[in-house]
Amino acid sequence: xxxxxxxxxxxxxxxxxxxxxxxxxxxxxxxxxxxxxxxxxxxxxxxxxxxxxxxxxxxxxxxxxxxxxxxxxxxxxxxxxxxxxxxxxxxxxxxxxxxxxxxxxxxxxxxxxxxxxxxxxxxxxxxxxxxxxxxxxxxxxxxxxxxxxxxxxxxxxxxxxxxxxxxxxxxxxxxxxxxxxxxxxxxxxxxxxxxxxxxxxxxxxxxxxxxxxxxxxxxxxxxxxxxxxxxxxxxxxxxxxxxxxxxxxxxxxxxxxxxxxxxxxxxxxxxxxxxxxxxxxxxxxxxxxxxxxxxxxxxxxxxxxxxxxxxxxxxxxxxxxxxxxxxxxxxxxxxxxxxxxxxxxxxxxxxxxxxxxxxxxxxxxxxxxxxxxxxxxxxxxxxxxxxxxxxxxxxxxxxxxxxxxxxxxxxxxxxxxxxx
Amino acid sequence: xxxxxxxxxxxxxxxxxxxxxxxxxxxxxxxxxxxxxxxxxxxxxxxxxxxxxxxxxxxxxxxxxxxxxxxxxxxxxxxxxxxxxxxxxxxxxxxxxxxxxxxxxxxxxxxxxxxxxxxxxxxxxxxxxxxxxxxxxxxxxxxxxxxxxxxxxxxxxxxxxxxxxxxxxxxxxxxxxxxxxxxxxxxxxxxxxxxxxxxxxxxxxxxxxxxxxxxxxxxxxxxxxxxxxxxxxxxxxxxxxxxxxxxxxxxxxxxxxxxxxxxxxxxxxxxxxxxxxxxxxxxxxxxxxxxxxxxxxxxxxxxxxxxxxxxxxxxxxxxxxxxxxxxxxxxxxxxxxxxxxxxxxxxxxxxxxxxxxxxxxxxxxxxxxxxxxxxxxxxxxxxxxxxxxxxxxxxxxxxxxxxxxxxxxxxxxxxxxxxx
Numbered sequence: 001x002x003x004x005x006x007x008x009x010x011x012x013x014x015x016x017x018x019x020x021x022x023x024x025x026x027x028x029x030x031x032x033x034x035x036x037x038x039x040x041x042x043x044x045x046x047x048x049x050x051x052x053x054x055x056x057x058x059x060x061x062x063x064x065x066x067x068x069x070x071x072x073x074x075x076x077x078x079x080x081x082x083x084x085x086x087x088x089x090x091x092x093x094x095x096x097x098x099x100x101x102x103x104x105x106x107x108x109x110x111x112x113x114x115x116x117x118x119x120x121x122x123x124x125x126x127x128x129x130x131x132x133x134x135x136x137x138x139x140x141x142x143x144x145x146x147x148x149x150x151x152x153x154x155x156x157x158x159x160x161x162x163x164x165x166x167x168x169x170x171x172x173x174x175x176x177x178x179x180x181x182x183x184x185x186x187x188x189x190x191x192x193x194x195x196x197x198x199x200x201x202x203x204x205x206x207x208x209x210x211x212x213x214x215x216x217x218x219x220x221x222x223x224x225x226x227x228x229x230x231x232x233x234x235x236x237x238x239x240x241x242x243x244x245x246x247x248x249x250x251x252x253x254x255x256x257x258x259x260x261x262x263x264x265x266x267x268x269x270x271x272x273x274x275x276x277x278x279x280x281x282x283x284x285x286x287x288x289x290x291x292x293x294x295x296x297x298x299x300x301x302x303x304x305x306x307x308x309x310x311x312x313x314x315x316x317x318x319x320x321x322x323x324x325x326x327x328x329x330x331x332x333x334x335x336x337x338x339x340x341x342x343x344x345x346x347x348x349x350x351x352x353x354x355x356x357x358x359x360x361x362x363x364x365x366x367x368x369x370x371x372x373x374x375x376x377x378x379x380x381x382x383x384x385x386x387x388x389x390x391x392x393x394x395x396x397x398x399x400x401x402x403x404x405x406x407x408x409x410x411x412x413x414x415x416x417x418x419x420x
Numbered sequence: 421x422x423x424x425x426x427x428x429x430x431x432x433x434x435x436x437x438x439x440x441x442x443x444x445x446x447x448x449x450x451x452x453x454x455x456x457x458x459x460x461x462x463x464x465x466x467x468x469x470x471x472x473x474x475x476x477x478x479x480x481x482x483x484x485x486x487x488x489x490x491x492x493x494x495x496x497x498x499x500x501x502x503x504x505x506x507x508x509x510x511x512x513x514x515x516x517x518x519x520x521x522x523x524x525x526x527x528x529x530x531x532x533x534x535x536x537x538x539x540x541x542x543x544x545x546x547x548x549x550x551x552x553x554x555x556x557x558x559x560x561x562x563x564x565x566x567x568x569x570x571x572x573x574x575x576x577x578x579x580x581x582x583x584x585x586x587x588x589x590x591x592x593x594x595x596x597x598x599x600x601x602x603x604x605x606x607x608x609x610x611x612x613x614x615x616x617x618x619x620x621x622x623x624x625x626x627x628x629x630x631x632x633x634x635x636x637x638x639x640x641x642x643x644x645x646x647x648x649x650x651x652x653x654x655x656x657x658x659x660x661x662x663x664x665x666x667x668x669x670x671x672x673x674x675x676x677x678x679x680x681x682x683x684x685x686x687x688x689x690x691x692x693x694x695x696x697x698x699x700x701x702x703x704x705x706x707x708x709x710x711x712x713x714x715x716x717x718x719x720x721x722x723x724x725x726x727x728x729x730x731x732x733x734x735x736x737x738x739x740x741x742x743x744x745x746x747x748x749x750x751x752x753x754x755x756x757x758x759x760x761x762x763x764x765x766x767x768x769x770x771x772x773x774x775x776x777x778x779x780x781x782x783x784x785x786x787x788x789x790x791x792x793x794x795x796x797x798x799x800x801x802x803x804x805x806x807x808x809x810x811x812x813x814x815x816x817x818x819x820x821x822x823x824x825x826x827x828x829x830x831x832x833x834x835x836x837x838x839x840x
Binding site for chain 2: 069088096097236
């Protein structure tokens with residue numbers, strides 16, 4: 001994908017697409033005048049044997065899905081080893097992100113760790129410092145949970161107005177998988193946390209030695225050290241063989257390739273929680289300890305990479321999530337926020353998990369300004385971008401959970417736009 | 421994997437494994453006499469940058485997980501195009517089966533279908549015969565559901581006694597994913613089912629033209645035509661671009677690559693529901709319409725491919741499911757059925773879905789006969805193999821949901837055995 005294609009207001013391939021809505025009818029009856037040759041013609045896949053079960057010991061997607069990939073933006077960072085790529089949200093459905101499409105964010109590239117050589121140390125304010133092998137960890141009681149992980153910088157470039165043309169780029173630093181692992185409390189209890197302990201420092205085994213401070217109360221509450229995602233071992237780019245799962249909190253704290261937990265009585269003030277991952281306000285001060293990811297949503301279809309192709313019936317689809325609980329309701333506007341209707345939530349609605357929503361609607365070809373607005377179980381309502389800017393200014397690149405607007409033109413073309 | 425290795429009672433690599441339980445302690449304290457060099461030594465992955473985000477647009481498992489694959493049994497069938505491979509249940513955790521590891525069963529190999537050319541026809545006893553493109557289907561209201569799919573022949577070779585040495589082979593014709601698609605009722609309502617309609621015939625677009633009869637009541641109740649699994653498009657080997665989802669019923673009815681639904685007033689008596697997929701009883705009669713997969717469970721760890729490696733604390737793990745509802749309880753015996761304890765169910769417990777269970781236990785090195793027994797929400801309790809044989813004889817290869825027994829030897833070696 002060329003750099004220019006992710007920018008907003010690119011030249012749209014209107015000519016070929018504009019006709020599609022009339023060229024294909026919504027459905028074709030057998031009685032129609034010109035029968036579709038595909039209905040009666042025998043296709044190759046009906047004529048010949050396909051591949052057998054010996055061909056793909058580990059399966060991969062159909063060759064017709066080769067555009068369904070993570071995409072990176074080469075100019076965004078100095079090197080691909082300290083960069084990010086994005087989940088193709090507009091190509092996905094349901095609430096599970098396939099492991100091969102979960103966005104990546106690395107500070108020193110992907111550590112390729114031999115699990116037999118990996119160790120987890122717990123030290124600091126504990127009764128008994130411990131070192132665990134992966135075998136040790138696999139012999140402790142396990143838990144299974146589905147959680148979203150969102151990078152604090154997701155939608156960061158949109159603070160100053162509509163920038164990137166596609167939800168993969170504006171909102172694609174989020175994924176949602178089922179984790180299996182050991183609760184952090186189980187591990188800490190084994191080491192025996194001292195009574196003056198207040199903070200944990202989580203440290204990765206990558207070349208960056210990525211580390212973050214975590215309040216011990218959160219660590220004892222619902223955090224997990226996970227060794228599996230979506231049923232199988234963690235992927236290398238997601239922290240194989242062991243990563244921290246910090247439900248509802250910013251992705252940077254979910255330390256990958258975790259090798260050490262130090263227990264202390266104050267935060268460590270690491271690079272990743274001081275010069276980075278803090279929100280610089282208009283007056284030059286920074287917000288401190290902005291860990292929780294607030295309620296947010298985005299319409300994934302239609303969106304700039306997935307324009308409307310047909311008049312008549314259509315499915316509007318999107319994702320909503322909250323770091324404070326469950327998604328209670330999602331409202332959708334087709335007219336830039338004047339009128340709202342409640343979307344249909346479908347599939348599991350789980351704590352701190354992506355939640356799928358739909359609006360089934362008929363499109364007569366009018367221009368639309370599409371927005372979605374999530375409300376979570378605490379009653380918090382996703383704000384507009386301007387409401388956020390009034391409080392936070394425009395210096396930050398973190399924690400932008402403002403309402404996204406897509407402009408759908410009469411030919412189906414869809415753009416990232418900024419209103420109100 | 422050589423053919424011989426899947427058979428029962430193979431020679432076990434006892435020497436190297438037997439020592440492992442004492443060679444590594446459950447955990448090592450920092451104060452121990454000989455510090456583990458891995459604790460202090462810097463590993464390569466801490467020294468050098470790893471791969472960047474540009475390297476893997478679609479991710480794959482770690483190179484250290486290359487044994488986590490589907491396995492087929494070449495001698496089992498005449499050709500790999502009309503054969504089966506098996507999900508590596510002993511390598512997985514949680515309840516989601518990764519799409520790349522979902523077992524395959526084909527009758528004419530994998531149809532590689534271009535979705536732009538695929539059509540679904542509904543004909544027969546309907547007011548208005550219809551043909552749908554994939555675009556048409558994607559514009560209809562969607563549903564998201566997690567369901568298990570089990571081949572009717574799963575555990576089939578075990579009818580006549582312990583045969584295969586590993587839960588991948590005894591129980592690996594099952595998987596569990598989240599589907600996204602359109603409810604079959606929505607499609608049938610569009611065509612207008614006539615009042616005398618009683619059965620549906622589902623037909624695939626593979627070279628076998630695989631077809632099955634389905635009672636219309638089931639079709640209107642909870643069936644789905646799915647285009648996505650685990651968030652992304654169906655895999656080719658699972659019916660891309662469209663498959664039937666028939667919750668709780670035998671896998672053969674979940675027609676892949678579905679191209680036609682005929683509405684009729686009686687079953688079609690196709691090959692797959694007459695000479696195949698019927699249970700031949702001892703007196704020569706066959707059971708008819710044995711669609712529902714009854715409650716079943718299996719201990720996945722320990723199991724012959726995943727022996728016990730350590731004394732002391734261990735995690736016993738397994739899967740349970742029922743085609744009639746949810747899993748209510750799983751009991752586990754360590755002594756061949758004399759004493760039972762309730763396992764801990766962990767993770768989502770969903771209707772007609774795999775359910776994960778655990779028993780956290782200490783092992784002192786004694787021989788064990790491990791069994792699990794599922795009870796579902798209807799009160800049905802998984803029977804012993806002998807109880808099944810008393811009713812069904814030993815001719816069948818279908819619908820074996822009997823209790824599985826693993827013998828764990830003092831050195832941790834685990835075998836498939838038959839008792840009582």
